[in-house]
Amino acid sequence: MTGPVLQRKIRWSGRLIVIGLVVQMLSLLWTHPLAFLCFALVGCPLVGAGILFFLYSLVSHEPA
Amino acid sequence: MQNAAIIPILFTAIVAVLGLLIAMRPELTIARGGKIFAFVALCILPVLSVWAGFNAQIERSTSTQFCLSCHVMNDFGQSLYVDDKSYLPAAHFQNNFVPRDHACFTCHTDYTMFGDYKAKWRGVHHVIVQYFGTIPKPADIKLYTPYNNRECLHCHAGSRVYEEAAPHHKTPDMLSRAASNQLSCMNSDCHEFVHDVADIGGATMWKPKADGQ
Numbered sequence: 050m051t052g053p054v055l056q057r058k059i060r061w062s063g064r065l066i067v068i069g070l071v072v073q074m075l076s077l078l079w080t081h082p083l084a085f086l087c088f089a090l091v092g093c094p095l096v097g098a099g100i101l102f103f104l105y106s107l108v109s110h111e112p113a
Numbered sequence: 114m115q116n117a118a119i120i121p122i123l124f125t126a127i128v129a130v131l132g133l134l135i136a137m138r139p140e141l142t143i144a145r146g147g148k149i150f151a152f153v154a155l156c157i158l159p160v161l162s163v164w165a166g167f168n169a170q171i172e173r174s175t176s177t178q179f180c181l182s183c184h185v186m187n188d189f190g191q192s193l194y195v196d197d198k199s200y201l202p203a204a205h206f207q208n209n210f211v212p213r214d215h216a217c218f219t220c221h222t223d224y225t226m227f228g229d230y231k232a233k234w235r236g237v238h239h240v241i242v243q244y245f246g247t248i249p250k251p252a253d254i255k256l257y258t259p260y261n262n263r264e265c266l267h268c269h270a271g272s273r274v275y276e277e278a279a280p281h282h283k284t285p286d287m288l289s290r291a292a293s294n295q296l297s298c299m300n301s302d303c304h305e306f307v308h309d310v311a312d313i314g315g316a317t318m319w320k321p322k323a324d325g326q
Contacts, residue, residue: 063133063135066159067129070129073125076170081182085170085236086237088166093163096162099159
């Protein structure tokens with residue numbers, strides 16, 4: 050985990066996860082069906098995409 | 114905000130801060146400890162956070178407040194306050210036969226292995242109709258399938274007042290037919306007054322004394 054390309058990918062996966070978590074947090078502050086949909090259709094996919102991108106960046110990285 | 118959601122919110126906030134730290138300082142991952150930290154912060158903790166949040170959302174979506182937050186459900190909420198004990202939902206709600214803060218879900222979930230999730234899936238369909246479809250009039254809203262006695266018997270089966278009630282012994286096999294769902298509790302001229310939202314306008318309403326609901 051040392052290359053700048055990998056670090057850039059980690060940065061992006063971190064951003065995706067943080068945005069997803071913030072959406073989830075906001076959705077938990079509101080008792081409404083739309084909050085549930087926000088959680089399930091926006092927050093979860095963002096966090097999932099971030100995790101998958103992070104794992105993909107690890108396995109696709111070739112050390113110099 | 115419900116108290117039950119405070120812990121998932123705090124946990125999510127902490128995980129988000131850790132994720133933000135990695136996103137702002139990816140060079141932390143150069144060291145061995147940083148690699149482990151990144152894996153925990155960007156993989157394990159977010160999964161736990163989603164799981165905790167999902168459980169909180171599912172729990173919250175069983176609340177009466179959640180069900181009645183769509184305008185079309187107002188009349189159904191009102192029907193819980195009808196001052197007439199022959200109205201089944203009202204009698205259950207007003208006498209605490211069902212928890213008032215989970216009144217809708219208690220009767221309208223399926224008491225099967227995945228019943229809660231099936232009920233929530235139907236709820237997602239309702240939300241889609243609410244925002245993208247044609248909203249029916251309250252009086253036109255019907256159950257997808259006839260009400261299953263299983264949901265009634267989840268609480269009433271085995272209770273003395275149910276099994277010894279004289280009206281439940283009009284015929285010798287009445288209880289067994291109800292148990293096998295051959296004789297509906299609601300559609301057999303027995304407990305036929307359910308929500309009846311079409312006539313809700315003229316009904317007398319019960320006003321709880323100290324209850325703010």
